Amino acid sequence: MQNTAKQLEPSALEAIAEGLNQCLAETVVETMKAQNYHWNVTGMGFGPLHALFQQMYEDHFEAQDEIAERIKAIDGHAVGKLSDHLARSEVTECDGTVDAKTMIANLQADQETLAGTLYALGEVAASHGDKLTEDLANTRGLVHEKFAWILRAHLKG
DSSP states (O other), X not given: OOOOGGGSOHHHHHHHHHHHHHHHHHHHHHHHHHHHHHHHOOSTTHHHHXXXXXXXXXXXXXXXXXXXXXXXHTTOOOOOOHHHHHXXXXXXXXXXXXXXXXXXXHHHHHHHHHHHHHHHHHHHHHHTTOHHHHHHHHHHHHHHHHHHHHHHHHHTO
């Protein structure tokens, strides 16, 4: 059975909004981490890494809005405090004082974390017949898996 937001039970809406807020928190933290690395990367790989990290944070910034708007579409509350995002997120901050290889490894692990969180959200949404949230989760999950692959490829050199 497929449900629109208005057809979902309150418990389903709560579970889906919780999953979306988890994705939002991790996306917010990862956006800042990628931008921080963009600013601070150095070394022989500066050019391509600077560009890749920018591509990532720009993608993630747009995704924040998509995720938050889906939360609002199902009548949830989109968490907006940075401290709440940091407390909730499985993705952690970094001050940007690490070498390029560590930056790549950190972002690669984070992308896999995000893909996993989105996969879990898709499962919750599917169990409640919320195809629209499931689609958002799958689409975003594919983006994060692709970034993880690109980052892994940089580490194989």
